[in-house]
Amino acid sequence: MIPASFDYLTADSVEQAIGLLKQHGDEAKLLAGGHSLLPMMKLRLARPNVLIDLRNVAGMRGIKTTARGLEIGALTTHAAVAQSTEVSAYAPLLAEAAAAVGDVQVRHCGTLGGSAAHADAAADEPAALLALEAQFEIAGASGVRTVAARDFFVDMFTTALGPNDVLTAVILPRAFPASAYAKLPHPASHYPVVGAACALAVSGGSIEGARIAITGVGSVPFRATHVEGLLAGIPVHDRKKMESLCAEAARGVEARSDAYAGAEYRVAMADVMAARAVLAAAERAR
Amino acid sequence: MAFTSMMGARVTRREDPRLITGRSTYVDDVKxxxxxxxxxxxxxxxxxxxxxxxxxxxxxxxxxxxxxxxxxxxxxxxxxxxxxxxxxxxxxxxxxxxxxxxxxxxxxxxxxxxxxxxxxxxxxxxxxxxxxxPAVVDLERAVAGAPYVHDEFGTNIAFTMEINGGDTESAFKNAAVTVSERLLNQRLAPVSxxxxxxxxxxxxxxxxxxxxxxxxxxxxxxxxxxxxxxxxxxxxxxxxxxxxxGFGSxxxxxxxxxxxxxxxxxxxxxxxxxxxxxxxxxxTVHGRDQIDLVEIAADRDGRISGLKVKILANLGAYHQLLTPAIPTLTALMVPGAYDIKNVAVTLHGLFTTEVPTDAYRGAGRPEATYLIERAIDLLAAKLGMDPAEVRRRNLIKKEQFPYASAVGLTYDTGDYHAAFEKALQLAGYDALRKEQEHGRSEGRLLGIGLSSYVEVCGMGPSSALPAPGWGSATVRMEPTGRVTVMTGASPHGQGEETTFAQMVSDRLGVPIDDVVVLHGDSAIVQYGIGTFGSRSTAVDGAALYRALDTVREKAMKIAAHQMEANVGDLEFKNGKIAVKGNPEKAMSIGEVAFAAFRGLNLPPDVEPGLEATRRFEPPNFVYPFGTHVCVVEIERATGAVKVLKYVAVDDCGNIINPMIVEGQIHGGIAQGLSQALYEEIVYDENGQLTNGSLLQYAVPHAGQLPMYELDRTVTPTDVNPMGIKGVGEAGTIGATPAVVNAVVDALAPFGIVNMDMPCKPERVWRVMSGHDGETNEKAAKS
Incomplete structure (x- = not known):
């Protein structure tokens, strides 16, 4: 488990990181918590010539409430997200998804931004961020921009991040106290075989709008828009109704298949996990 | 067995502090x-x-x-x-x-x-x-013909072994019922x-x-x-x-x-x-990997008259040290704990283009136990009988020991019914069945699985093995009265530094802290055969027992001479050799050791020094046994299996340290349960390993395992002087079929009689959704 040789650089600021990316081009990779990139390098599946460590970059860590919503620095660890009382109150879904990542050691090294930027097809937090309609703050050579979650996750291991971009923060514009995450974990990796994130807007005891994101089924987390539509207007106490409407959550999605779980099973489990997430979220609205 | 205070004591493992704090030297630490x-x-x-x-x-x-x-x-x-x-x-x-x-x-x-x-x-x-x-990965195609792994042989069959005990053909001809099944025992990675x-x-x-x-x-x-x-x-x-x-690897x-x-x-x-x-x-070698075709003949009361087994064993590409020997242990143990007079086994050891298989915790016996324990449940399903009752009617009876099995082994000692009834009682079997019935009426999928195993271990005698079957030990009294033991076993987690020190403490009356147990260095330790096959305590421990006897005898001679008494007038008690009826006149073992070292005033026919090296070759294997009960609940929506209860009653004869025995059983069950629910090595049709990483190959975390309720019966063996059997592999051997039997039992409402391992959620879900799986209908045709 020895990676190919590489140069190790550290950036003290976002600007410096962008500068180093420009200087080294395709050869360079940004290093956050290292819990996805380093294993791939050790297996020599990734062979960057230059690693730019972001750990000393000021201002990219931590959780704060601003006029834009709840802002979470990209270098904030899964553990910090999971344990944050602010996150738990504002969007319990994200705290649950962060708590469901890996194991204790992984959660204390791996970062929210790293997980999002890596965009594994079966990661927990990207689904949560998609359901919460997070905004991704990206610093690039031409300045800072924000990208909506639905545009951020492009494909497996592919995001809206350009070659000279740094993901600096994730912004949750709206609180979803009625939100929850459900997953069927892989017995070895504990990645979700299928995970479902649900954020409900509730008004007068009924669902005003549901946002459901599914991970593990397609090459990228997706919104179960068809189920979302059906749930509008349903009373949050009508568990049977809500459960029955979570059918075909993965409609229209080309499902993945591997030695552990086939496509058909993943599609079926999307419904089961979606229903669990919806019911748990609805429970929080009562 | 003349053991006293240290025997049976729950002494904490002396080797653990250095191991769990990393203050020890592994190979990679050698610089x-x-x-x-x-x-x-x-x-x-x-x-x-x-x-x-x-x-x-x-x-x-x-x-x-x-x-x-x-x-x-x-x-x-x-x-x-x-x-x-x-x-x-x-x-x-x-x-x-x-x-x-x-x-x-x-x-x-x-x-x-x-x-x-x-x-x-x-x-x-x-x-x-x-x-x-071309890759060769399918056992049923490999046995049939080309392509060959090794063209020079013109076959993929490395060897064939046939065992016929009794008259199996007649048993099947005259049987009221027969059942048959094709059982997969999937390939596993040892993952130390x-x-x-x-x-x-x-x-x-x-x-x-x-x-x-x-x-x-x-x-x-x-x-x-x-x-x-x-x-x-x-x-x-x-x-x-x-x-x-190591687990055998x-x-x-x-x-x-x-x-x-x-x-x-x-x-x-x-x-x-x-x-x-x-x-x-x-x-690194893998374990298991067999297809077992099992057929049972029985009467209407569930009494088994015949057993036919065909074993296709995947040896992999080459023979590692014991590769072909492993499935022969399966062949020898197919009748399990049951009195079956007519048994026919055909074993084909097959080459494939996969990494060689070899010993992995249980090594051949888990496969045997799995096939017979699954077959018993198939028979019970066919007859509509309680699987506990089928076991009760067929277990070998206490008075039949030593028991000559139909395949030619002699089981040493046992009281299988005692362990079986104790396990059922501890689990609350009858109440569980009622709970299951009630649960089913509410749509709950509860399953109860049993496994009554016997296994063969304590590897010796030499004539029955491809390696020497003896154990060795040296006991050396140092001049200061401390004791150095050198064992031919090579413990790597089994705890003999503690259990063997307990034996020394008990037999020589010295504090346990005055004993050190050395092992694993050919320049220090006399030739030893190592640690595997649950043999260390039963074989090397017995050699140590003998060496302690020799040291005691010599110490008595020296003490008698020094105290001007007859050996016959002395007794060895509480670490002192004393004149009977005159406890004032006594020498400690340490004083005798110093006298032996100093070389003054020794009996004329006695050499200086107090040290003995002894070897022990058992006349037979030992046969630990027990019954495990597993209760599972299956989640209808996902197929996930949850173990609600796990009860194990094991019998490994006399016990030196119950805590270590329980630890071995815990670890053993974990690995056996893991085969049932989590682990499988998957090669694709091109012979590529598809899940060779801990991201994909599921070694369970603690949270994926249940709590265990353990008890034991004690039936000493007569094969060694301590009455001790082995316990390193028993848990693994007993656990796998108990769990799968529970899963299949839970799925009975779906008409299911068999399920391939691991019983992972998708597989269970597919069976419940009618996508595949074998039903009663199919079993009835056979």
């Missing part, structure tokens, strides 16, 4: 001046001809000292294999592939460099050209926490090789290395430092060990190699 590092280029193909190897770029890479191929090692012997099975086909197995490869991961080139990174980088520069040959590692150090001055290896068999390794490399055995020293688990001699020693001698430098986890998955 010698001038060490070089090996990296291996491994075959990416399951089966191929090697048409060209070019190591020039690797040799020119910075820090590289050498790049060896099979051509460089022409004078080195093959990777050794021990079993002497009639008609066994033994393929050539050079340490580095010569001309062809037969599994993905087979070592082809070894690069030696100044650092591990330089070696790894250079290995990437080696060019090997292959001409692919420390992967294989070795440091080979050739010293040109004394012409001496020292090999540190993460091995279970340091002395056997030494002999085999001497033979393979042509180095006189007395110039080879083998050391097993701390070994982080380190009961072996590996190509990499031979290459490292060869390279050290070629370069006059120490050579270290520690495999990565990925390499461990692809190149």
């Amino acid at each position: 010698l001046v001038g060490t070089t590092y090996a990296a291996f280029v491994r075959s990416p193909f399951a089966h191929a001809k090697i048409t060209r190897i070019d190591v020039s770029a690797a040799k020119a890479s910075p820090g590289v000292l050498a790049a060896f191929t099979a051509d460089d090692m022409r004078n080195v012997g093959d990777v050794p294999t021990a079993p002497q099975i009639e008609g066994l086909k033994v393929p050539k197995h050079p340490p580095l592939a010569r001309g062809r490869v037969a599994y993905a991961g087979e070592p082809v080139v070894a690069v030696i460099a100044e650092t591990p990174a330089a070696a790894r980088d250079a290995a990437d520069l080696v060019e090997v050209e292959y001409e692919e040959l 926490i420390e992967p294989r590692g070795m440091v080979a150090h050739w010293e040109p001055g004394p012409q001496h090789l020292t090999l540190w290896s993460s091995t279970q068999i340091p002395h056997l390794l030494r002999t085999q290395m001497a033979v393979a490399l042509g180095i006189p055995e007395h110039r080879v020293r083998s050391i097993a430092p701390e070994v982080g688990g 380190k009961l072996d001699v590996y190509a990499e060990e031979i290459v490292a020693a060869f390279a050290s001698r070629a370069l006059d430098r120490p050579v270290k190699y520690v495999e990565t986890r990925s390499e461990s998955f692809m190149a």
